[in-house]
Amino acid sequence: MASLQQQLFVQKKSKKLLNQASDLALEYLETIENSPVVPSRTGIEMLKEFDIDLPDSIGDEQQILEQLASIGCHNTVHYNGGRYYGFVNGGILPIGMATRWLADVWDQNAALNVMSPIAAKLESVCEVWLKQLFNLPEKTVAGLVGGTSVASLCGLAAARYRQLQNLNWDLAQNGTFGAPKLRIIMGTQTHGTVVKMLNLLGFGAADIEWVECDDQGRMIPDLMPALDRTCIVVLQAGNVCSGAFDHFSQLIPKAKQAQAWVHVDGAFGLWAAASPRFSHLTKDVNLADSWSVDGHKTLNTPYDCGVILCADEQALTHALHQQGSYIQSSEERDSMMFTPDMSRRAKGIDLWSCLRYLGRQGIAELIELLHERASYFALQASQIGFKVLNDVVFNQVILQADTEQQTLNTLKKIQASGVCWCGGAKWQGKAIIRVSICAWATTEKDIDDSIEVFAQCLNGSAAGLA
Ligand SMILES: Cc1ncc(COP(=O)(O)O)c(C=O)c1O
The missing domain is CATH 3.90.1150.10 (Aspartate Aminotransferase, domain 1)
Incomplete structure (x- = not known):
């Protein structure tokens, strides 16, 4: 009997497994248009076949793939067809799908430049392109995370760092307990993930001042309370139900004048800025301090592709600070400085290929x-x-x-x-x-x-x- 390592070498050399996966995936794509958008009851019943104890011995790789495909294909939800309108779940561009396949075989860890020069390079290109598309300040930096939820966590962490720093409170040294009180100002229609992320950062209901919204879900500017330098204001580019955009031109300059930090949740709506026809919706959004946005929604990249964009590099990198003697920083961009995670999939590769394929015109046309x-x-x-x-x-x-x-x-x-x-x-x-x-x-x-x-x-x- 061959050892595990010998078996793995044989698998690695033969193209059988990858060819099998490719055949199964292509079969799936062919059937998707004519099968139910969501699993049927019979499909869901099949999931019970996964309820087995962890096997004692090494399995048969081809059988495993076969089983996964035969049950899995009846239990997926078809965002990549044309009749799924749930949540705000984007489809997937063919170039994104193909790039992800290739990049998955590369199996790159995007944490540090030295771990993957290709991942680091393409992320830095995406950073420049996104700034240009959204017309954000030149000094803006980007971090690639799982989705807008985590992107908002990063933006709010940067906001908390900067506002406390401005009040002479060193967060890294003193932590949050006993820190000067910060005020969170946001609309009653703010997405639930923002509250969740605020909770993770130590803010509670008592810290939030809710501002009433109009019948479209936009914050009513006249109801904005008086702001000061203890404030973090959260605005929205795209309400999750109505798609409405806050009145950035009225709200952001006022907030900035009062030295408040402005974070914009632009999960799917920030993309309006990339279309000449819709950029009026995001007019003056570039005056904010941080923005969260997804590739996997409007842009139709593969999951999971969230981006934090922050015009205050120091606030973001200090808020997400990590040290370790084994961390080998480079003179180029090290991605982990801009995200909470260290190891992660090199999602910048598929983001890059989607942006590279569509270009400015294609992005505008998609929107x-x-x-x-x-x-x-x-x-x-x-x-x-x-x-x-x-x-x-x-x-x-x-x-x-x-x-x-x-x-x-x-x-x-x-x-x-x-x-x-x-x-x-x-x-x-x-x-x-x-x-x-x-x-x-x-x-x-x-x-x-x-x-x-x-x-x-x-x-x-x-x-x-x-
Ligand atoms: C406005 C808004 N914010 C945040 C989110 C959460 O984004 P994600 O699921 O990528 O974390 C969504 C999801 O639909 C959203 O529409």
Whole structure:
């Protein structure tokens, strides 16, 4: 019997496994358009096959892949098709998918330049390109993290560091206990991840001053309290339900004048800045101090690709400071200085290839495509009896039926249809159906097919679908 190492060398030399994975993946892509958008009950039942004790002995690699594919392919959710409208989950550009395959084989750790010069180089190129696309200050630095949640954690950590430093409190030396009190100012429609990240940083409900929002989910500028240098203001480029943008031109200059720090959660909406047609939505957003944004939403990169952009390099790198005698820094950019994690996948490689492929024009066209599809969806939905509650300024649509119960029932049926999928939420205390157009693959035909299902579900004739 060959030793484990001998077996692994044999696997590594033969192309069998990678070819098998490639065949299985390509088969999956071929079937995706004609299979349910979300797993069926039978598919979910199959997951039980994974409930076994950890095996005692080494397995058969080909059988393992085969089992994974045969059950897994029935239990994925098809963001990379055209009829998934849930959350704000982007699709995946073919170039991103292919690059990720290649880069996964490279298996690079992006922590330090010395660990992966290619990862470090492409991240620094992405940093420059993102600054240019979003028209951010030249001094802005970028860190690549899992998603906007963690990007906001980084931005808020930098904010806390800088504001306390300005109050003569050395955070690294003294910690947070006993520190001068900071005030967090944000809209009642702020995304839940911001509160979660504030909690992680030691802020609680008592530290937050909520500002009322209008019917689109934008902070009402006149209700902003008086600000001072103890403040951290959190604004939004893209409300998770309505897609609305805060009034940056009115809010940010005022906040900066009062020496407050401004962080912008731009998970999917900051991309508006990269489109001549939509950049009015982000006018003056570049006056903020930090911004969080995702590649895996509007840009359709592979998961997981969040970015923290911060105009105060010292605040960010000091807030995320790490030391260790074995850390070999280089004169080039060391990525771990800009993120909470040390080891991580070199996601900058696939971000780079998506940006490199689309270029300025392609990015603008993608953003406009998502908007066009969202507007078309809203129009069609209104014609079959749904109320559209938001101004469709970007890629999000909020729908409601006549009564609360009808909205809830309709949503349940849509989710069970298998033809398309969208999520629900509460908007001004009432149930809504959220439609997020975030995949490059959504066509007008996808929307027509979905609208047919929406109509059947609204009118109660959807039994038997899927
Ligand atoms: C406005 C906003 N902020 C933050 C997030 C969280 O982003 P992520 O899931 O990438 O952490 C989302 C997710 O949809 C969002 O829409």
